[in-house]
Amino acid sequence: MSENQNIGSLSGHSKVVSNKKMTFAERIYLPAIFGGFAITLSHFFKKKVTVQYPEVKRPFSEIYRGKHVLKRDDEGRERCTACGLCALACPAEAITMIAAERKEDEMHLYREEKYAAVYEIDMLRCIFCGLCEEACPKEAIFLTQEIVPSNFHRNDFIYGKELLVEPVDKRVDISKRQTPEVLKFKLDKNQSHNT
Ligand code: SF4
Ligand code: SF4
Numbered sequence: 623m624s625e626n627q628n629i630g631s632l633s634g635h636s637k638v639v640s641n642k643k644m645t646f647a648e649r650i651y652l653p654a655i656f657g658g659f660a661i662t663l664s665h666f667f668k669k670k671v672t673v674q675y676p677e678v679k680r681p682f683s684e685i686y687r688g689k690h691v692l693k694r695d696d697e698g699r700e701r702c703t704a705c706g707l708c709a710l711a712c713p714a715e716a717i718t719m720i721a722a723e724r725k726e727d728e729m730h731l732y733r734e735e736k737y738a739a740v741y742e743i744d745m746l747r748c749i750f751c752g753l754c755e756e757a758c759p760k761e762a763i764f765l766t767q768e769i770v771p772s773n774f775h776r777n778d779f780i781y782g783k784e785l786l787v788e789p790v791d792k793r794v795d796i797s798k799r800q801t802p803e804v805l806k807f808k809l810d811k812n813q814s815h816n817t
Contacts, residue, residue: 682767688765688767688768688769690743690764690781691763691788692763692788693796694793697730698790699729701734701761702737702758703733703738704722704737704738705760707757707758707759710757711753711757717743718744719741720740721738723736724736734760738783741782741783742780748770765799767798
């Protein structure tokens with residue numbers, strides 16, 4: 623028994639290398655080359671698996687998690703109170719924010735006394751796990767079905783409030799990704815953060 627055969631494989635997937643001599647057909651490679659051509663040719667007649675993105679898009683899973691949205695309440699005020707729980711829950715440390723105190727003439731802009739003057743998500747760090755959404759006590763952040771588009775510069779992947787807060791006149795429907803139980807909970811005015 624050779625020395626090599628005595629060494630066990632840690633993964634248990636070791637394979638003994640064959641010393642079998644190649645046949646004439648194997649040595650001239652032609653059968654293997656034509657076999658490869660045949661496989662390639664056979665794909666011409668099969669149903670294409672590629673799609674002409676972005677003109678054609680594949681249907682997403684109903685629970686697909688894409689770009690985030692910072693929600694407003696029914697009166698158009700930003701829901702986020704800059705509590706930082708989303709940033710704390712984020713395993714990728716993708717969220718940063720700077721909190722500020724609401725002034726008297728800003729009551730119509732921010733729902734809570736404290737709000738996020740700066741709120742940023744680094745989409746290159748984000749793994750779209752949805753933990754920020756789960757951690758938020760104010761129903762302020764949700765993941766949507768929107769894809770984060772590709773870009774040429776790393777800085778352009780840092781999304782600030784201008785890209786995250788939903789427009790007042792163009793609300794983002796996040797209800798599709800919610801289970802009936804969650805939706806019922808969110809409509810329950812007895813829950814303090816729904817009022
Ligand atoms: S989806 Fe996950 S990784 Fe992305 S910002 Fe939220 S918590 Fe962080
Ligand atoms: S999005 Fe929610 S969890 Fe994050 S800081 Fe705002 S209120 Fe807190």
